[in-house]
Amino acid sequence: MNAAHIKQVSAAALASIEGILSRWLPGGKQHGHEYQAINPTRTDSKLGSFSINCKTGAWSDFATSDKGGDLVSLVAYLEGTKQGEAATRLADFMGFLTVEKRDPAKRATSAPKKAGNTVAPPKTSKPVWCAVLPVPADAPPPPAAHSKHGKPSMCWAYHNEAGQVLCWVYRFEPKSDGERKQYLPLTYCECEELTTWRWQGLSDPRPLYRLDKLTANAIAPVVVCEGEKAADAAALLFPDAVCTTMLNGAQAPHK
DSSP states (O other): OOHHHHHHHHHHHGGGHHHHHHHHSTTOEEETTEEEOOOTTSOOOSTTSEEEETTTOOEEETTTTEEESSHHHHHHHHHTOOHHHHHHHHHHHHTOTTOEEOOHHHHHHSOOOOTTSSOOOOOOSSOOOEEOSSOOTTOOOOOSSBTTTBSOSEEEEEEOTTSOEEEEEEEEOOSSTTOOOEEEEEEEEEETTEEEEESOOOOSSOOBTTHHHHHHTTTSOEEEOSSHHHHHHHHHHOTTSEEEOBTTGGGOTTO
16 A cells, blocks of 8 residues: 555544544543553553544554554554555455545546536645545445444435435444434545545535435425435335435435
């Protein structure tokens, strides 16, 4: 994995830092923005000297002066491997099996994108991932699981008017009492010349669920539901209607 890929994995890892720390440094404790854990690379019995900043990924062991600036270097340190291999292991863990450099020849011969298919990122020092709409036909399949929430209990695809996939929504069940079920959007994104599936939503305006069926059945009755599961159930009760919902449900009807 080259330096550009390592940089992208490092930036993406911050969004999954809780799952990453639970995987490589289980049993630690959160203190403000710092996660303190036992250092498994040496004889260590007390929390306090080995700390990771959950905002930046920077880490340090004050007992040995070992330190690094991101989660890739942390995994490399813990597993005694090189940065490239550590980035590959992190990418696999996060479901970034699809991180790849786009083929310039394919980009030159592919059909031009319509205006508005991608949003030009603002100038910033941080990588900005933009949705590729619709998802290309040759895109790899989306990841089967989330690094923190595991495998989804249900999945729904959102389509454009032509029936092409725009994004997915995954539902994850709570793992313990007091937790709530999670609904996470999954979008195929591009940053510079890298593409991958990412756990992020779409910019406004967002598509309606079953937009392709709404377009194909302009005179059919429309049933608006709260959530994809309810829309699927309503479709069984009202087969002559188009049952839909908003991406992010009742939280975003205006978007």
